[in-house]
Amino acid sequence: MRTLIHLSDLHFGRVDEALIAPLKSLIERLEPDVVVVSGDLTQRAHSHEFRAARAFLDSLPGPQIVVPGNHDVPLYNVVARFLTPLRKYRLHVTDDLDPEYVDEEIAVLGINTARSLTFKDGRVNHEQIDQLRARLDRLEPGLTKVIVTHHPFDLPPHFDEDNLVDRAPMAMDMFAECGVDLLLAGHMHASHAGNTAERYKIGGYAALMVQAGTATSTRGRGEANSFNVLRVESERIKVERYSWQEGGDAFVKVSTESFDRVGGVWASARPL
Numbered sequence: 673m674r675t676l677i678h679l680s681d682l683h684f685g686r687v688d689e690a691l692i693a694p695l696k697s698l699i700e701r702l703e704p705d706v707v708v709v710s711g712d713l714t715q716r717a718h719s720h721e722f723r724a725a726r727a728f729l730d731s732l733p734g735p736q737i738v739v740p741g742n743h744d745v746p747l748y749n750v751v752a753r754f755l756t757p758l759r760k761y762r763l764h765v766t767d768d769l770d771p772e773y774v775d776e777e778i779a780v781l782g783i784n785t786a787r788s789l790t791f792k793d794g795r796v797n798h799e800q801i802d803q804l805r806a807r808l809d810r811l812e813p814g815l816t817k818v819i820v821t822h823h824p825f826d827l828p829p830h831f832d833e834d835n836l837v838d839r840a841p842m843a844m845d846m847f848a849e850c851g852v853d854l855l856l857a858g859h860m861h862a863s864h865a866g867n868t869a870e871r872y873k874i875g876g877y878a879a880l881m882v883q884a885g886t887a888t889s890t891r892g893r894g895e896a897n898s899f900n901v902l903r904v905e906s907e908r909i910k911v912e913r914y915s916w917q918e919g920g921d922a923f924v925k926v927s928t929e930s931f932d933r934v935g936g937v938w939a940s941a942r943p944l
Contacts, residue, residue, distance in 0.1 A: 674778045676818070677704040677732075678882065678900035680858025683743065683889035684724040685715030691888050691897055694922050696731050698914070702901060706773050706780055707732050710858040710884060711741025711822025713765060722764035729765070737771045739782040741822035741859065742794060758786070771820075772807065778904055779815045781807055785823040785837050794823030794859070795838030801846055808850040816904050817852045824857035826868045826881040835860060844868065848877040853938065854902075854909065855881040861893040863900070865911040865929050867938050880931050880938035882911055899923070907933045908941065 677699055699707070709729070714721035722744075729736060744761045758769070771782040783804060785794030808817060819825075823837045825844060837843065847855075855868070863885045869878035885898040896915045903910040909931050914923040930941035 674705045674775075674816075674904045675702065676778075676780070676902040676904060677702060677707045678710065678856050678884045678902060679708065679887045680710040680822075680884035680899070681712040681741070681861055681886035681889055681891075682709065682725060682728065683712055683715045683886065683891060684728070685718060685721040686890050687724075687888040688890050688897065690921075691916060691923075692728065695887060695899070696728075698923050699732055704733055704901075705775075706778070707734065707736045708780065708820050708856055709736065709738040710820055710856055711739050711786070712743040712858060713738070713741070713761075714744055715889075717744050717746045717760055719760055719764070722760050726764045735773050737773055737780045737782050737820050738766055739771065739820055739822055740765070740769070740784055740786045742786050745786050758784075770803070770807075774811065774815070777816060777906070778818060779808075779811050780818040780820060782820040785821045793834065793838065794821070796821075796843055797839070801839070801843055804843075805846050805850060808852065814906070816854065816906060816909075817850070818854040818856060818904075819847070819852055820856045822857060823859050824881065824883060825855050826871050827860070827883075828864050828866065829870065831860065831862075841872065844872045844874065844879075847879060848874045848936070851936065852879055853933065854904070855879050856884070857881070858884050858886075861886045861889070861891065862895055863898050863913050865931070867931070867940075869937070869939070877936040878938055880909055897923075898926075909938070
């Protein structure tokens with residue numbers, strides 16, 4: 673079994689400082705095998721925000737798989753936005769926009785969905801899909817395959833489809849062919865876990881998609897600050913959500929959902 677910590681939408685520049693120390697302490701106690709951060713490390717892609725995000729990442733266990741979000745692209749500096757959109761991200765966070773962690777049980781692969789030409793939406797292009805297929809094809813059989821993006825490939829029914837990654841159906845077809853198991857994303861500041869079967873009618877295939885809320889930002893959009901802990905086995909994944917308790921001083925586990933894989937389909941586990 674592997675333990676993944678899934679953080680998202682940190683938004684340094686708009687963080688609740690009271691959450692930082694308890695969050696770091698809890699993550700250390702959880703002893704993750706991998707820490708995933710699915711984008712929006714900063715609020716407005718300022719250098720001081722990236723430095724704060726870098727210091728936070730340095731305080732967490734490794735290995736880490738980190739991808740940028742739309743807030744990590746400069747908004748008001750038009751020249752930087754279009755000519756060097758991720759320069760500060762590359763400088764302070766990582767120069768690797770295709771991060772990867774692989775061991776004997778899991779493969780966690782990151783993709784950059786942030787773009788200059790759109791204010792908040794994300795997309796993957798044909799080249800990225802082809803490159804990701806090649807990366808997946810090189811993996812040893814039997815690994816649980818995890819894809820990390822900022823923008824989601826799937827959403828609960830009540831969310832606007834405009835928030836999906838552009839070219840999501842094309843990517844999902846490739847995921848089905850390559851046997852991708854788990855999709856981790858953020859962007860919505862809303863926690864959710866479910867499978868992709870309702871939106872994508874792909875015979876014999878449904879991935880598990882897990883959304884993380886914002887771990888540290890004051891921009892909660894009605895949901896308490898939260899993050900996910902995933903307990904990953906070859907045919908079962910447990911998704912635990914930890915939420916900040918108003919008036920308290922700690923993140924508390926508030927829910928656990930289990931999903932089983934039967935063939936190529938991940939679905940909610942049946943009660944025992």
